[in-house]
Amino acid sequence: MSGGLDIALIQTRTPATAEAALAHVEPLIREAAAGGAKFVLTPEGTNVLEQRRDRRDAAIKDEEADVAVLGLRRLAAELGIWLLIGSALVRSGQTGDGRAANRSLLVDPAGAITARYDKLHVFDVELPNGEKYCESATVRPGDGAAVADTPWGRLGLTICYDIRFPHLHRQLAKAGASMIAVPAAFTVPTGEAHWEVLLRARAIETGAFVLAPAQGGLHEDGRRTWGRSTVVGPWGEILAKADHDDPCVLTAKLDMEAAAKARTAVPALTHDRDFLPAR
Template identity: 65%
Template sequence: MSLRVGLIQTRTPATHAAALAHVAPLVREAIGQGAQFVLTPECTNVVQKDRAKLLPALTSLEDDPVVNGLRAIAAETGTWIDVGSALVTRPDGDGRAANRQVVIDPAGAIVATYDKLHMFDVDLPTGETARESAAYQPGDAAVVVDTPLAKFGLSICYDMRFPALHRALALAGATVLTVPAAFTRPTGEAHWEVLLRARAIETGSFVMAAAQGGFHEDGRGTWGRSIVVGPWGEIIAQLDHDEPGVLMADLDLPSALSARAAIPALQNARPFAGP
């Protein structure tokens, strides 16, 4: 069984209206090329690094204009669309948002969501700091979406550095892992491809990584280089730039099971005592 997928690489603007105008034509282009499942990047609905500007501009998932615009395209075209992530408000009112992946079925209904589990919080020797958790409430559950196309395991950007999450997704039956991202340029150049290939090899899974790319209105620089990796670690398709565009790939889904049979690491792992 072959699955034709489309990955959307964007340079998302700083407002919802501009973001929808940017991503919608690319999604339609992928569908026009036969995509049965379309994945967009992290922060598909807005990129704004100034939290004082970002947080007041966000809406609930139900009211987000970019998500609703993509739901309309899914229903119009009968296509599965995975919004790699939308930054949305949360109902508990603690002031932080959610970085949320949203899977939309061909009827335009939201059938699954996943909130990014791992927050990038760091104090660098240079004195620079980053506190993703100051703006976003992390999720607390892994998510596998069982569709008529395949079982998809959801993760977002920094999650790719945590092998245990992707192992859990594979053990739960996922054969395709979605890893939408807005990877920084220095870490992207150093780690992007090797981490994604490692997650594919470790789990015997396809990995789809749709990315933000280039320099955004808010001054942020992202790596681009969207990529699809096969379960043997082979690169199936890849963009070699950071410009907006569409990456198409055909996934031979049974090859994931063949890879897992050849190297049964998921089954061979054993518990062990700590050092």
């Protein structure tokens, strides 16, 4: 596309209710659209970020009834933009399973959801600083990868902890993704150590743009997230990066021919070989 694609990543500090979350993110999306962004991406947990189980359970709604999801769909239609709700925590719809789905939703300029992706890899870990996370207790992992069509090329969908699984990103690239979204709410210890290097590695391995909008700062439930939303080019170069944790709009222009150029220069996606397992 002549002139490239104008995108915006929205860095947030999402509150603990959908109503407050919508009020928090809407002005940032309006700012992005006013600045010319045609494709806007928000972080993981855009509709609610709450790890206290009782409050979280009370906040989770069906996708069709979530105030933030409905409001963001209307906003995309009003502004005439493509919008990736990086993820919304919604009821999974699975009978007998009270866990939520951590779900990416791609919304077109008519406000319609054109693609969904439920986070495949849930974050169960005890960090060296004593922080413990057991996402599997409240989130039901998805069971399939997802690539979505946009006017500018195919978009691979991932969420946060998925960044540590290179084979997923490789499959997305082989399915035609020239852009891969990595909406996140990274912890501070892992973000400081690994965030940028993981994003750059996935871009280099796939020859794709990596678009990573993030949560940042101290949240109402007591957690801290890393921020530093980042756009990485297919050659692994940083195209744009927030250097802080505060809510903001990060813009970039993507040359959509760059992915093909990177994959021609290093055609690793075509060089897979079968091999015997290590013993």
